Amino acid sequence: MQLNFDSPKPIYLQMVDEVKKALARGELLPGTKIPSHKERAQMSQVNPNTVQRAYQEMEREGLTETLRGQGTFIKNDPAMLLRIRSEMAQAAVQQFIEEMDGLGIEPTEMETMLKNQLYKGTKGG
Amino acid sequence: MQLNFDSPKPIYLQMVDEVKKALARGELLPGTKIPSHKERAQMSQVNPNTVQRAYQEMEREGLTETLRGQGTFIKNDPAMLLRIRSEMAQAAVQQFIEEMDGLGIEPTEMETMLKNQLYKGTKGG
Amino acid sequence: MQLNFDSPKPIYLQMVDEVKKALARGELLPGTKIPSHKERAQMSQVNPNTVQRAYQEMEREGLTETLRGQGTFIKNDPAMLLRIRSEMAQAAVQQFIEEMDGLGIEPTEMETMLKNQLYKGTKGG
Amino acid sequence: MQLNFDSPKPIYLQMVDEVKKALARGELLPGTKIPSHKERAQMSQVNPNTVQRAYQEMEREGLTETLRGQGTFIKNDPAMLLRIRSEMAQAAVQQFIEEMDGLGIEPTEMETMLKNQLYKGTKGG
DNA sequence: GTGGTCTAGACCACT
DNA sequence: GTGGTCTAGACCACG
Structure with a gap:
């Protein structure tokens, strides 16, 4: 998960792309739970709000689904x-x-x- | 000179890139006068200040040189x-x-x- | 930070010079956060955009570095x-x-x- | 007479300074006729209007005096x-x-x- | 609140 | 009319 803070491309979109790439590479398997936005925020040295926006975007694009109280998961759609x-x-x-x-x-x-x-x-x- | 106003890439940098490409393609010859920022602004439907910023950046990168009161020219450096x-x-x-x-x-x-x-x-x- | 508004030397360059002098005098330590452009603008009775241009120039010359959303800092480079x-x-x-x-x-x-x-x-x- | 066209200092003031320096160096003697603004303009690759402004300024500072129809002369004041x-x-x-x-x-x-x-x-x- | 981009419009020196 | 600087005020991404 490498982010370029100087890029004009918004960080939350960079995060979405990184997830997509991990999926394409087969490193993120369908059904996997991804870190909470707080965890992810700490890992990536980024504000939790930014992570949340990235997660929202992924949900919107149909990459993930959220289970109330359980977290966010990669959609099980081969x-x-x-x-x-x-x-x-x-x-x-x-x-x-x-x-x-x-x-x-x-x-x-x-x-x-x-x-x-x-x-x-x-x-x- | 096609600009994408929705791109996160700043317009003035897009303009710089367009000039570079025209140079690379050999469509813009060394020594050529480029349009004043006011002309370019009208042509590209952009604010003159934005054009000027692009021109400034080009000058800084050594692509162009400016003759006071006469205009901006592509540097004559093959x-x-x-x-x-x-x-x-x-x-x-x-x-x-x-x-x-x-x-x-x-x-x-x-x-x-x-x-x-x-x-x-x-x-x- | 004394500016001469009658000088032909642009204000934003005067500001860059003032920062350089403060650095040379050892009054501005590496790593220090400098005021936001809005603060500086109020302090110096100048438009925020003018300050920003000065800051941009400093960044370009390698004097400062910017942390998105956090501010501008003197580079930690002795x-x-x-x-x-x-x-x-x-x-x-x-x-x-x-x-x-x-x-x-x-x-x-x-x-x-x-x-x-x-x-x-x-x-x- | 060396002019810096990139300097923020107006060219006409640079010209005044150059004349003052020549005077200080003793290269321009009191009473000497200086070139008409058209001649000077050609010599210095500068617009005649700019030269005229420089001459005006010199007159204002008491460096020169103008004799109708004869030209501009360095004042004879040791x-x-x-x-x-x-x-x-x-x-x-x-x-x-x-x-x-x-x-x-x-x-x-x-x-x-x-x-x-x-x-x-x-x-x- | 912080930096970055953009628009709009003014003034200046020079051609 | 040409480039350069400055002001004023808006919107955006990020913290």
Whole structure:
């Protein structure tokens, strides 16, 4: 859970994204209980109000469900996980292409630069 | 020059990025005069002060230079263009990889998804 | 914090200089919280935006750091203090020499005039 | 005649100062005709209006006098030269001391730093 | 309450 | 008309 306090992106949205990523990575399993906003707040050095806003947003997006008095849980919906992973990945790819295209960089150069960055330091056999 | 007024990214920084992109694409030539902040403000439906802040930031980053009472000009520094293009491209690649990595996606899948998105609709021989 | 509203030097830069001087004098300790821009604005009879611009400039120069929602703090970097003191003093010496040289005044006379002004009223033994 | 177009100090005042310095240095003799504002404007890459304002200011300060149809002349007043030189030098000394004092630098250190800067590179016997 | 962005409109020096 | 500074006041995210 890494937050960038200087980013213009609101912290509560960064937190939502981090949860989504953990889901996509399979680190957060459906049905899991997530920390209370007070716990989470201490862990992330953030104000409890901010965590609560993040939790609200997740609930709104259908990622979690809250059981009165028991806490907040990742929804037990396997389809959702795949959907999220696919959505976020598509979005990242799309944004990358648009950014590079905006710089006037051709598809072939996009691939080359990506490979260079991915496999740099892996030189030779 | 497309601005997203709903983005958390400040408008003045979006404007700086747009100029950088135009430079990278070779659409904005060194030495060119850019519109006064009042003109730009009208063109972009934005307050002149916001434009000025963008221009100030560009000056600070060494993209432009100002001639008192005459206007603001793209710096005549060919090295700068290459530097900007390379910097921005590197940043985009880096961000893409981190985002995908955060989703638990392997390098090979990154490449595949990128190609799919780039060449979709180009099917067949 | 004395500001000269008639000076051609922008107020926000005067404010930055005042902070630098206080740092150089050791009156502003690293880690100290400085007044919010609204407080400072009231204290200095200046618009809050002007103060903020000064604070922004200080941040940009690495003098301060900002904690979202908590305020602005002098950076805890001892090396910075020395650097600033030395930079500002060098600049003052340099400017003095150039000014005097422009008047056709020789180094020995510079020294004499400086001493006279420094120790006037301390006459005799 | 060196002008700094980025300085917050108005250009016309910079021009006045340059003339005063030339007077103090003895390079501009009393009675000398100075260039018309059009000539001066071309020489200094400055708008004629700006030169005119500078000339007005000099006239106002009693440095020059204008002879209808003949041009502008340095006043033939030997006392004035000494006065200007002394005034400007005093002002420079005073400003230097205040600046250094503002940085918490002691008189002895002022002298040392001045000497270091004046005679650096003159090492040895 | 704290910093950050934005709008609106004024004044100034310079071309 | 061009950039630079300043004021006044609004809204937002965060604590």
